[in-house]
Every structure is written in structure tokens, then in C-alpha cells.
Amino acid sequence: MCGIVGYVGFQDAQTAIVSGLKRMEYRGYDSAGIALVNERGIEVRKKAGKIANLVQELEDHPIAPSHQGIGHTRWATHGGPTDENAHPHLGATGRVGLVHNGIIENFASLAAGLAADGVVLRSQTDSEIVAHLLEREVLVGHSLVEAMRRTVVQLRGAFTLVAVDAQSPGEVVAARRSSPLVVGVGQSEMFLASDVASFIAYTREAIELGQDQIVRITPDTVEVTMFDGTSAVTRPYHIDWDLSAAQKDGYDWFMRKEIFEQPKAVADTLLGRIGADRQLVLDEMRIDTAHLRTIDAIIVVAAGTAYHAGLIAKYAIEHWTRIPVEVELASEFRYRDPIVTSTTLVVTISQSGETADTLMAVRHAREQHAKVVSICNTNGATIPRESDAVIYTHAGPEIAVASTKGFTTQLIACYLLGLYLAQIRGTKFGDEVQRLVEELGSLSGKMDEVLDDLDGVLGLAEQLRDAEDFLFLGRHVGYPVALEGALKLKEISYTHAEGFAAGELKHGPIALVEKGLPIFIVVPPKGRDQLHDKVVSNIQEVRARGGRTIVLAERGDADAAAFADVFWPLPIVPTLFQPVLAILPLQVFACQIATLNGHDVDQPRNLAKSVTVE
Ligand code: AGP
Secondary structure: OOEEEEEEEOOOHHHHHHHHHHOOHHHOOOEEEEEEEEOOEEEEEEEEOOHHHHHHHHHHOOOOOOOEEEEEEEOOOOOOOOOOOOOOEEOOOOOEEEEEEEEEOOHHHHHHHHHHOOOOOOOOOHHHHHHHHHHHHHHOOOOHHHHHHHHHOOOOEEEEEEEEEOOOOOOEEEEEEOOOOEEEEOOOEEEEEOOHHHOOOOOOEEEEOOOOEEEEEOOOOEEEEEOOOOEOOOEEEEOOOOHHHHHOOOOOOHHHHHHHHHHHHHHHHHOOOEOOOOOEOOOOOOOOHHHHOOOOEEEEEEOHHHHHHHHHHHHHHHHHHOOOEEEEEHHHHHHHOOOOOOOEEEEEEEOOOOOHHHHHHHHHHHHOOOEEEEEEOOOOOHHHHOOOEEEEOOOOOOOOOOOOHHHHHHHHHHHHHHHHHHHHHOOOOHHHHHHHHHHHHOHHHHHHHHHOOOHHHHHHHHHOOOOOEEEEEEOOOHHHHHHHHHHHHHHHHOOEEEEEEHHHHHHOHHHHOOOOOEEEEEOOOOOOOOHHHHHHHHHHHHHHOOOEEEEEEEOOOHHHHOOOOEEEEEOOOOHHHHHHHHHHHHHHHHHHHHHHOOOOOOOOOOOOOOOOOO
16 A cells, blocks of 8 residues: 655646655655656656655755656555665656556566566566556557556556656556546646545545546646546545545544455455466465475464464464464563474564564574564565565555554465465365465455444444443454454453453353443354354353343354344354454444544554564
8 A cells, every 4th residue: 555646737746746745654654756757858766764765865866847747655565665666667768657556466477578578677566567568568659548558458456557758748647456546636737646635735626536447637637548448437526624534534543444444455465376377376485385394383473463363373274284383472482482493383473573572583483493484564574574484464554553454464364374385285285275265355345244234333332332341252263353352442442351262251251241241252153063052152151141242143143143132243254264254343343432432543542553672
């Protein structure tokens, strides 16, 4: 999720573009760059790090005045946050400049084609490949619009592309597929951007672009066509948000925005994971498959929400690979003198990639000669840099302290790791792996179903806003969901909440149950041995003692609904994948309780987004 700006108009383009990038820095901030068209052609300045580094670069190496250009603030997906990987990227001759937001799934085959033609890439990004493809079309005489049309048909994946041609003064051209792009309509000036935050200071008149559309802007015109050249229907609208609301896309909190970004984040994390031979491909998995076949123990190490993701990973990875999996709190791992050998695979999970407890665990594991795979959402962070291999989630920056899209995309990465290990070790046949990956691919749509039906969740939050205690129960993969649901409520509403294994209740915690106590119970799908029936029994146990049961179960589960004071139905998915759906209403509930009670949901008291001290 990067920040993109295009500008053409009467203003100094550098000023308009840099100010727009600053307002979108929350969308990605590991590098930034700008390309301007002037009498020298296209001049590019780009730097790793915050936008301040780019501003300094522009002061040190000024660009000649321009009224046309593009800019980018990056959240790295392919290729770490370095100067050469920063956008904009140029084609081989420097005739065309381009910025990109999204993931090009077929970048490997496109790169191979370019290499075969003698093109030497300057970066490790999928985006630079597109710049070369686009420039090739321009160099044979096509207009920038026609060149864009011919380029996008070669691409698979999600992308917003914004480009300039050194020999086409006065225009900027863009294309959009499954990644945001909006036009800002000014007076003798036009803007293109990932979101309205970048140009809201200059104009509140906008045009939302739709799927598979190409747009050409000049200072006074906006022309929109479909990828196939046919005319496009567009939707002009007036922006009445303030800047802060614009940065949250109209949501009240980044957390709420990020909750609703999860279906796309999950879909993006799955992009590009299936190779041409329909085999699972984890392109950042740089551990030799022969070594992975010798692994006889896996230890998952993480903190907080990431630890809860690890608990779920255990069930999936053990079931698919038959390798024993331990899950350890990062802050405990190295102090218990763990048994780690060269045939142990240590898997760390960290959204930020900077959590000190987890980083120390990585170092300890490597001192014990174990291979370390990191699951991380931050390209180029310390933990992936110090690991042997990495599986990046593609959730985009997670701004809210409370992790939501970080969690669900971590689950996807854990599932991918488990299926990859099963595939190379032969404990799952290729068709079984494919079927499960296809099931993963359907989760995004099912997440939308859950997020489209939240009236009951919001209503219950209103009813329980003053409740002082909550219990969360679950079994199997529902147990970590209970832990995560309790953590969400604790950390943003400061309300006491505890998660328990449902079967553990009778060994003590059931003494807590009293009349009216709200108890969330995550019920597994039917058909999993006696798992389902035992959890229904647990619901009866707590209800018989006055507990108020809020039951999350498969749609149509009448047995579970029979003992529910409140029933939240979930779409039908395999047991192991249910956490991706079950956590959603619990995230929304926690966010709503905290909002109703006037808390700062995005920056809860006493907490930091990344705990970089032990
Ligand atoms: C989760 O909502 C919290 N913000 C916290 O538990 C977090 O998950 C934990 O600190 C781990 O952070 P990491 O994923 O960046 O390593």
C-alpha cells in the first residue's frame, strides 16, 4: 500500500507533489521519490527512508522547474527499502518514468523476457519491469495512453500505475486494477493519487476511477477509457472530509479502517504464491528444500497478537506436515534453555519486524545453528534481515497499535508455510495443496460477508459498553481466537477480559461465571470429531450459571444457536481457516466498545506499536 501522486498544471510540480506525498506518508514510508518532466527530459530524485530524506535530496540536488510529474512514497513489497528500489522507475532510455502501487504477480516471467532481450534491471522491484515495458511501447511510436493500454494487458495482479513521457509535455497517464486511484479536478491543474488526502488542500472535486480504467490528465482535461479502449463511466464527487478523515479514508480510526482492509490484505498476501506449474511458490523462502526435508522440529516464536497467530499455525502445520510444532512467547524462549538443533526450524512472526523479544529469539536460534524463517509485514525490517528466509505479508502499513490486518495476514502466511512444507515433504499431494490454497483464496470474499453484517456486533457493543468483565472461550483453533479477542478488548478499552480454552473452564475459571457475565464462545464447524459437541456443552455449562452467551458459529449451526443469547453466524470454511473469519466481529466489537467509551483507539494508553525494548 504505497502513496502515489501525479500532477500537471500551473503550479510548481515539485511543490504540489511533495506536499501530496507528505499527506500520504502513513500509506508507506520506507522510501520516497519524485520524477519531473522539464526541458532536460525526466529528472528523478529518490531516497530510502522518510520523505524528509527526499526533501533533503531535492535541496542538495535541485530539479529544474516543472509543471508535470509523479511521486511515490513506498511500502516495500518486492525488494527492500533502498534508494535504487525506491520509485519512480525509468525505462532503459529514461524516456518514460513510472510509479506503481500493488503487486505484479507475473513479474518473474516478465523479468525473464526483458533479460532475454538484454535489458539489465537496476532494482529488485516488480515495478521497474513495468517501466521498461511501457517505454518499449512509447519508443515504437505509441502515445502514452496507447502504450499504457498495451502494457497493462501483459500484467497479472493488482496495480495502480502513473507515468510520464519526457516527450509528452502537459500530460500524465495512469491505469488502475484492484488498487485505488482517484483524480483531483482543479482549476487549470489536475491531480492523480492513491487517495484524496494528497490533494484535498488544492481541490475537493474528485473523480473515482473504476476497475480496468486508464486516465489521461492535462491541466484542463480528464479522459477516462477502459483497458480495451471503450469509453468509461466515471463518478465525480465532492469531498467533504477534513484531512485527518481523508487519511483514514473516512473512518474514525485507523484501526477501523484496517479492520475493513483485511479482505484485500489477505487477498494481496496470497498473490503470486502459485507458480506456473501450479506448485506453491514462496519466493522469499531461501532455505534449501533438501534441508527443509530434514527438519524434525518447528518452534514458532512471537509476541502478543503474533503469538496468537502462532498458536493457530501449530494446528495447521502439525496436521499437514506431521512435524511437531512448539509455540513460544518470544520473551520466554531463550531463557528456558530451549532444545534447538540444526534440524530445528524456528519460525518468527512479527508485523513490525522490530520487536526486541522476537529479534533476540532469532539471534539465539541462529547461535544454535537452527534455520530461521520470519513472517513479517515490514520489508527490510531487522528481523527479516537477520533471518535465513522470510515470508512477507502484504497488509500495507498497520498504523493502529492494535493489530488486526497484521493478524489475519500472519495466519495466511502461516498456512502458506505449512502447505509449502507439506508440498516439499510429500505429506500432502499436489492436488490437496492446490485445493487448500483455493480455499484460502475464497476467504477474502467470506471476510467481506462478515464485515457486511455488523449491526448485531455494534448493537451488542452499545448494550455492553459498561460491562466490567468479559470471558472468551474456544477450543482447537478457536482457543487462540479467544485469546486474541480478549487481547483486543483489553488493549483498547482497558476492560478486563480473559481468554480460556473452553475445556479448561471446569478446572477453575467457571467459578468466575455469574449472572449476566458476557461470555464469547467460538464454536468450531461440525464434523470435527466431538470438538463441536463438546463446545456446545461448554455453552450450556456457562449459560446454566447465568452467563450471557455470545456464540460465534457456522451459519445454520442450530445446536450452537440453541444456547446462544446472541448468535453471530460465520460463513462455512474448513476448521483450520475459521480463525480468519471468527476474529473479525471480535475486532469490531472491541473497537466499538473503546469508541463508545471515548478512548483513543489508535493510540491506547501505555502501548507502543512496536516494542523495541526487551
Ligand atoms: C497487538 O494488538 C499488539 N499491538 C501487540 O501484542 C503486538 O502484536 C506485539 O507487540 C507484537 O508486535 P509485532 O507483531 O510487531 O512483533
